[in-house]
Amino acid sequence: EAGVVxxxxxxxxxxKQPVAFWCNPISGHNTLYWYLQNLGQGxxxxxxxxxxxxxxxxxxxxxxxxxxxLKGVDSxxxxxxxxxxxxxxxxxxxxARAGASDTQYFGPGTRLTVL
Amino acid sequence: KQxxxxxxAALSVPEGENLVLNxxxxxxxIYNLQWFRQDPGKGLTSLLLIQSSQREQTSxxxxxxxxxxxxxxxxxxxASQPGDSATYLCAVTGGGNKLTFGTGTQLKVEL
Numbered sequence: 001e002a003g004v005v006x007x008x009x010x011x012x013x014x015x016k017q018p019v020a021f022w023c024n025p026i027s028g029h030n031t032l033y034w035y036l037q038n039l040g041q042g043x044x045x046x047x048x049x050x051x052x053x054x055x056x057x058x059x060x061x062x063x064x065x066x067x068x069x070l071k072g073v074d075s076x077x078x079x080x081x082x083x084x085x086x087x088x089x090x091x092x093x094x095x096a097r098a099g100a101s102d103t104q105y106f107g108p109g110t111r112l113t114v115l
Numbered sequence: 116k117q118x119x120x121x122x123x124a125a126l127s128v129p130e131g132e133n134l135v136l137n138x139x140x141x142x143x144x145i146y147n148l149q150w151f152r153q154d155p156g157k158g159l160t161s162l163l164l165i166q167s168s169q170r171e172q173t174s175x176x177x178x179x180x181x182x183x184x185x186x187x188x189x190x191x192x193x194a195s196q197p198g199d200s201a202t203y204l205c206a207v208t209g210g211g212n213k214l215t216f217g218t219g220t221q222l223k224v225e226l
Contacts, residue, residue: 040218040219041219043159043204043216045213056211091158099212101166104212106159106160108157108158111156
């Protein structure tokens with residue numbers, strides 16, 4: 001069974017440019033998460049989707065970040081414009097449902113460098 | 116707001132040594148606690164999950180304990196091997212299946 005797929009794996013851009021990350025969750029998983037992981041830190045939740053609905057986006061900086069999950073499957077996270085401080089690893093995870101006992105499976109992440 | 120702390124931040128041990136990683140959390144109202152492993156350039160892999168009603172879980176050479184009332188967990192690794200070198204993250208689960216992670220312990224097991 002394929003795991004969570006993310007692309008690109010690495011992205012280098014100049015500040016003020018837009019960037020987008022893509023995530024394909026495990027087949028059949030209704031819940032999808034985007035996390036931000038800064039160097040030397042643990043991941044922090046940005047947004048959680050249940051099917052196509054964003055049910056927790058309280059930590060998403062909405063002035064420059066946006067996300068969508070059309071048709072409740074793949075998801076895209078966008079930053080526009082990117083700032084130097086956005087350099088980090090962006091992780092996507094999915095789980096069958098949103099229950100506390102539903103294991104979250106993580107993708108390999110996209111490492112973003114903003115110059 | 117839940118805060119998770121891990122000590123030590125980094126650890127280097129010789130192969131074969133037994134070791135303990137520590138995790139503490141501020142809010143005891145958790146559903147469960149997980150220990151994850153993260154290898155460079157890769158995502159997180161769940162190692163052990165302890166439900167809030169449990170005291171410990173074991174998988175192979177790994178044993179994790181949970182003392183919810185005191186807000187502490189330990190991950191015990193027996194007979195460490197170079198392949199155990201990675202960053203180990205502790206995370207607690209709150210409402211909405213929200214994981215709050217610690218900052219991790221970077222482990223290096225040397226030959």
